[in-house]
Amino acid sequence: MSLSRRNFITIAGSAAVVVAAGHHLVRRDAMPAVAIAPWSDPGAAEPDRRKRLLAYAILAPNPHNMQPWLVDLSQPDRIDLYCDRDRLLPHTDPFSRQILIGHGAFLELLDLAASAEGYRTEITYFPAGEFGDLIDDRPVATVRLVADPSRTPDPLFEQILQRRSAKVPFAATPLTAEHGQALVAAYRDPTCPLTIATDQSQVLALQGVVQSGVEIELRTPRTYQESVDVMRIGAREVAEHRNGIDLTGVPISIGRLLGLVNREKLADPTTQAFKSGVAMYRQIAVATPAFAWITTVDNRRTTQLAVGRAYARLNLQATALGVAMHPMSQVLQEYDEMRSLQRGFLSLLNVAEGETVQMLVRLGYAAPQPPAPRRDLQDLLLT
Numbered sequence: 001m002s003l004s005r006r007n008f009i010t011i012a013g014s015a016a017v018v019v020a021a022g023h024h025l026v027r028r029d030a031m032p033a034v035a036i037a038p039w040s041d042p043g044a045a046e047p048d049r050r051k052r053l054l055a056y057a058i059l060a061p062n063p064h065n066m067q068p069w070l071v072d073l074s075q076p077d078r079i080d081l082y083c084d085r086d087r088l089l090p091h092t093d094p095f096s097r098q099i100l101i102g103h104g105a106f107l108e109l110l111d112l113a114a115s116a117e118g119y120r121t122e123i124t125y126f127p128a129g130e131f132g133d134l135i136d137d138r139p140v141a142t143v144r145l146v147a148d149p150s151r152t153p154d155p156l157f158e159q160i161l162q163r164r165s166a167k168v169p170f171a172a173t174p175l176t177a178e179h180g181q182a183l184v185a186a187y188r189d190p191t192c193p194l195t196i197a198t199d200q201s202q203v204l205a206l207q208g209v210v211q212s213g214v215e216i217e218l219r220t221p222r223t224y225q226e227s228v229d230v231m232r233i234g235a236r237e238v239a240e241h242r243n244g245i246d247l248t249g250v251p252i253s254i255g256r257l258l259g260l261v262n263r264e265k266l267a268d269p270t271t272q273a274f275k276s277g278v279a280m281y282r283q284i285a286v287a288t289p290a291f292a293w294i295t296t297v298d299n300r301r302t303t304q305l306a307v308g309r310a311y312a313r314l315n316l317q318a319t320a321l322g323v324a325m326h327p328m329s330q331v332l333q334e335y336d337e338m339r340s341l342q343r344g345f346l347s348l349l350n351v352a353e354g355e356t357v358q359m360l361v362r363l364g365y366a367a368p369q370p371p372a373p374r375r376d377l378q379d380l381l382l383t
């Protein structure tokens with residue numbers, strides 16, 4: 001997430017220091033080009049079709065931008081997808097439900113890219129059996145690529161490079177009825193229904209819920225520390241890791257210069273850096289004209305993949321319409337401190353007993369956002 005828009009009051013107030021520091025110091029924490037190179041012409045010079053398609057799949061939305069995918073290409077015309085268990089989020093996502101949604105999104109983008117080359121994908125989920133509560137070393141999916149002259153490019157393919165998770169306050173403009181209806185009309189998967197709320201009282205209540213969810217996550221030391229551990233602070237760390245929560249931009253640069261922003265300061269709830277983060281999320285939550293959520297009757301692993309596929313399409317459809325979308329998952333998370341808020345949230349939405357809200361997103365309008373870092377496809381290949 002770029003911090004250039006963040007409300008670092010103290011930092012912003014230190015203009016004199018900035019001037020003294022000179023532009024070259026401030027510019028040093030701009031997003032490094034290498035971190036976002038995978039968004040330019042993915043797979044262009046790649047002779048292996050599978051790698052060309054995978055170069056699009058890695059641009060999928062995924063929790064904390066962990067990019068928890070591993071790919072085995074040892075069998076011809078086949079892609080075996082595994083979960084990288086070194087990139088899980090055990091505190092905020094104890095059953096790796098969100099991680100698997102990110103795998104579903106990956107498979108959907110792979111399929112869209114296949115459509116653009118006149119191929120279809122034959123995907124077998126969990127060919128060696130479905131995971132239980134924990135992810136193990138069995139494959140998530142096997143994908144066969146089949147030439148299909150009747151397949152035309154899916155129009156959503158064109159949106160992959162523009163799609164973003166817009167982690168910013170939205171304009172004070174209501175979501176138009178036309179856009180809400182277009183999102184619902186394009187949504188295909190009846191197994192994980194979508195609901196959009198634009199009603200003022202419900203939106204206000206949900207603004208409060210997501211804000212409380214963030215507060216709980218940030219003030220629960222182990223869940224917040226999980227985020228701090230994957231924060232990439234400044235251009236050097238972002239270029240080195242190309243994943244996680246990227247903190248770049250002028251306020252970060254100045255904050256680092258002043259010693260106000262570093263891993264220890266961000267982790268300490270008494271600091272200005274921490275308080276500014278909380279304030280920023282509050283601003284984001286209240287600047288939300290509409291919410292949407294995806295619900296499922298069961299919470300099986302295949303269902304989580306289906307949700308990821310449906311969510312990726314929804315995000316791409318929103319991109320096509322010029323609607324900004326931003327998941328805020330805190331209240332959905334499965335740990336003790338979140339349970340009471342979660343119960344209230346589920347009853348607010350009239351979610352039936354036993355059903356799961358898999359995604360909760362903000363909807364609205366925002367200026368175009370920069371892309372988030374991605375690792376090289378090469379780093380994901382097992383063979």
Ligand SMILES: Cc1cc2nc3c(=O)[nH]c(=O)nc-3n(C[C@H](O)[C@H](O)[C@H](O)COP(=O)(O)O)c2cc1C
Pocket residue numbers: 059060061062063064065098099101102105163164165166167326327328329330371372
């Ligand atoms: C299952 C899931 C949960 C997510 N939850 C959050 C969230 O709580 N807060 C947030 O800012 N972004 C969330 N995101 C968005 C990711 O952070 C985002 O996809 C990632 O940083 C990559 O950025 P991009 O989508 O712009 O490519 C979520 C994405 C997925 C797939």
